[in-house]
Amino acid sequence: MKKDLKTWLAKGSATAAALLMTASAVAADGKTLGVSMPILAGPWYTAILYGVETKAEELGYEVVVLDAGGYSNIDRQLSQVQNLITQQVDAILVDPANPSAFNGVAREARGAGIPLIGVSSPIVASDVPPDGAVSSSHCTLGEMMADGAEAVLPEGGTIGVLAGPGGAFWAEERLRCFKENTADSGIEIVASLSTEQDVATALTTANDIIQRFPDVSMLYAADDTYGVGAARAVQQAGKCGEIKVLFAVLGEAAQDLMEQGCVDYVVAQKPVTIGAQSVDLADKLISGSAEHGAVRTISPVAVYPENLAEIDLTEIRQPKGWRPKN
Structure with a gap:
């Protein structure tokens, strides 16, 4: 070979x-x-x-x-x-x-x-x-994230958005369809920020949103790089379960944070x-x-704490410990 x-x-x-x-x-x-x-x-x-x-x-x-x-x-x-x-x-x-x-x-x-x-x-x-x-379909992802937001916030609430990289088609399309499908739900976006795709940057951005809006109901994140940063910010603030966290993509860190009660809904590609x-x-x-x-x-598939253990991860994640070849 x-x-x-x-x-x-x-x-x-x-x-x-x-x-x-x-x-x-x-x-x-x-x-x-x-x-x-x-x-x-x-x-x-x-x-x-x-x-x-x-x-x-x-x-x-x-x-x-x-x-x-x-x-x-x-x-x-x-x-x-x-x-x-x-x-x-x-x-x-x-x-x-x-x-x-x-x-x-x-x-x-x-x-x-x-x-x-x-x-x-x-x-x-x-x-x-x-x-x-x-x-x-990134629009479908946004629609499913909207379904998740409405399920987690049935009475509505405020959302801070970690929108993803500026100009990225996938991030903009998800958020567009999310907004369209939450327009009449009582959900209000109070902050929306685009940043580079980096967990540390997302953590800082989420901290800033929480400080500006301490009563924010939920953080929306474009994917799990942003979502993990958002969840860690909520965790550091001692508000897991109080400030809900919603995003797309289910990596290992995202799963761990959901198991700890700091992530509430993920649309897993x-x-x-x-x-x-x-x-x-x-x-x-x-x-x-x-x-x-x-x-x-x-x-994609919707993942939340109640069905997490039932999700087939073989299409979602590489085997534990796998790394690309050098």
Whole structure:
């Protein structure tokens, strides 16, 4: 079996020499998938990569993974996608930091005959349809989070929002649909802040909201990076159960905090399945057995303390202790 090729460009620190070495290896070894992520830190991306790696190994692909180091590094992610096109990988899996910036590279990939597949984003570029995508509906996620908010706050209440990275399609779409579906519920948003995707930053943001609005009923968080920070802020304030916490994605820390009574409702996506299905779709697009523009929708599941023990985690999380290959 061919030795796996894995190139990690953590936070844009790779040199030109490393890129040239990767390009040579790609050309020599054949079947290769490029993966471009805005950031790799956090449980969501670890689970995505577990799905990608295991399916790629099963299908005989090597994988080149590029990390832009944060949602604010849009130019870096664009440059990394261009590098993958130059390397002539067989397909590119991408979670775009901001689809409105990706029209140029999407056209470049199409011109080079390289399928571009959205991973957890049905949109790769705002004006160029993707060759394929695997994602949950982010509007559905927002609607399910609205259902959760209404279940936890049946009489209504006030909410502080940790909205996610500014300009990120998934975060904006979730919040838009959440707002639409809580409009007549007696739920009022009193604060809404966008920040970089980082637990420590989310903790600080949540602390600020709690200090400004000590009687806030709930904290909404775009995903569990923000949600874990929010829950820890509530925990530090001694208000678990008093200030409710709602978010998407169920990582290990999120589960632990729910078991401690500091998280009340999670809409859990299935990132392992999304990663694996993205590779499967890429393989079928490469072989011509999948329809151009195919979108596979992966349904999320609502998780709360009463059903937590019954949730099948195999589609949600990588095995305990698993780490991406170096």
